[in-house]
Amino acid sequence: MGEELAEFVRNFGTMVRLAQEAQQGSAAGRELADTLSAHLGATADTVPIVVEEVPAHRFIDADIVLEGITGQDARLVGIGGGDQRHHMSLSDMLQHSQVYPSFPLSQPDYANLPIGPDEQRQTVALGLRLFRRDGVPVALLQRSAEPRYGRQTASVEVLCTEAEVTSAFLADFRRRMQSESVLKGQILSYSTDAFGPSSAGVTFHHRPSISAADVILPAGLLDRVEKHALGIAAHREALVAAGQHLKRGILLYGPPGTGKTHTVRFLLSASEGTTAILLSGGTLAHVSEAARMTRALQPSIVVLEDCDLIAEDRSFGHGPQPLLFEVLDAMDGLDDDADVTFVLTTNRVDMLERALAQRPGRVDLALEVPLPAEAERAALLRLYAGSLPFSRETIGTVAGRTEGTTASFTRELVRRATLAAALEQVPVADEHLLAAVDELMSDGASLTRSLLGSNGPIEDLRAGGTAISPGYGPTATTYGPASPYGSTLTLSSDEQEPDDQR
Secondary structure, three states: OOOHHHHHHHHHHHHHHHHHHHHHHHHHHHHHHHHHHHHHHOOOOOEEEEEEOOOOHHHHHHHHHHHHHHHHOEEEEOOOOOHHHHHHOOHHHHHHHHEEEEEEEOOOOOEEEEOOOOOOEEEEEEEEEEEEOOOOOEEEEOOOOOOOEEOOOEEEEOOOOOHHHHHHHHHHHHHHHHHHHOOOOOEEEEEEEEOEEOOOOOEEEOOOHHHHHOOOOOOOOHHHHHHHHHHHOOOOHHHHHHOOOOOOOEEOOOOOOHHHHHHHHHHHHHOOOOEEEEEEEEHHHHHHHHHHHHHHOEEEEEEEEHHHHEEEEEOOOOOOOOHHHHHHHHHHOOOOOOOEEEEEEOOHHHHHHHHHHHOOOOOOEEEOOOOOHHHHHHHHHHHHHHOOOOHHHHHHHHHHHHEEEEEEHHHHHHHHHHHHHHHHHOOOOHHHHHHHHHHHHHHHHOOOOOOHHHOOOOOOOOEEEEEEEEOOOOOOOOOOOOOOOOOOOOOOOOOOOOOOOO
C-alpha cells in the first residue's frame, strides 16, 4: 500500500505541474491579444483592421516613413509563435488566439535591406508598432514580402477604433512614401527571384562616370540625344507655361556594338540626381511599375534595352504581344508635365511596332547609331589605346583596314596587341597592332569578327522609296550576335574606364 500511495503522489504532482505549465503557456499565448486590447481600449478582435499593401521594392521606404510618422514614443514589439505567424494575417492571429492562445510577444524580426549601392539599413521585417495619433491609440503591424510563405507584397495592417484617424494616417503614409523615397535620384534595376516576377525587388547601381569624349559617335548625334533627354528638363517651366508636354521618348537603333548602350551610360552619367530605372530581358515585364515609380520620383529616365523583344510588329508572330500594350500604356499614361524620358534601344528596328516607333508622344526622336566610319574608328583606337605609343600613321592604316567593324572589335585589337607584346616581354609597339589587325581581318577569323558584332560594308537598301537602315529588313544582311562584352546595360561599382561602344 505504501508504494502505491507514493506512486499516486508522484503522478498527482506531475499532473499539477503540467497544468500549471499549460496555464502559464496559455497566458503567454494571449499576450498579443491582451496587449492590443489594453492599448486600444477595446477588445482587439472587435476593432476593424485596414490593410495597405506595399510593393516589395518599396518596403524600405515604408519602414523609414513608419519610423518617422509613428514618433519616438512608439512601442515596437515582435510576435512569436513559430512559422504559423507568417501564414496568418493579424486578424487571423487574433481570432486564433481566442481558441488556441499561441502568439506571445517577442523581439521584432529584422532584415538588412539596401538603401544605395553600398549602404544597407536594418529594417523591421515583422513588428508591431503601438502609438498614438492625435491622442487616439493606434496599432500597426508591418511585415515584409515573403514569397516562400505566399506573400508577394509587403503590407501594413492598421487597427484603430476611429475610422477617420485610420484614413488620415494612411493618407499621410502614402504622401510621405512619395516624397521621402530612398529610391529618388538612384539608378535601379529590378531583380526577380525564383518565386516569380511579382516578387521582384530592386538593385542599386553606381552612376557611371563617362564624359562626352569617351563616346565616339558621328558628329552631332550625341549632342542631339543629350539635348532631347536632358535639355528639355532645363526649360521645364517655360514649356509647361506654354502648354507643352515634358515626357519624351528616344529610340536608338543600329547593329550590335555601335554605341547604343554606351550612349545610355553617358546619359546616366550626365543626369546626376535623376532617377533611372533599367529594364532588359525578363525585367521588361515591369514596365508598368517602372512608369509608376518614375512618375513619383521624377525627374526620371526609363531605359528599355532591346525593346524589340516585347514590342514586335503585330503582323509578326502569333498575335498581339501583351507587353507591347503595357509599354504603350506606360508611355501614354504619364501626365504632360511628367519629367520622364523613355530611352529605347534595339538592334532590330524593323521588328518594332509602328505605333511605338513613329507616334509622337511615345517616341519623338529616333536616331540611328551606325557602324563607325574611318575617322570614328581612328578615334576609337586612340581612346582605347590610352597612353600606348601607337603612331598616327599606324592608327590611320588600321582604321582604314577595319571597315565594317564595331567599337568592340577596335577594343579587341588593342587588347591583342598589348597581350602579344606582353608575351614577347617587350614594350607594345606599332607592329603588334598591325599584327593584330592582320590576324582578326584574315579569312579564318570571320567568326570572331561576327562574334564581335562586325561585318563588311553593307549597301543601303530602298523599298518603295523609303530608306531602310543598313542591316534591317527582310533582304538585308544579317548581323552577327552581340558583342561578347554583352548588349545588356551593366553597371558595376568598379567600372570607371570607358566601356565598349555598345
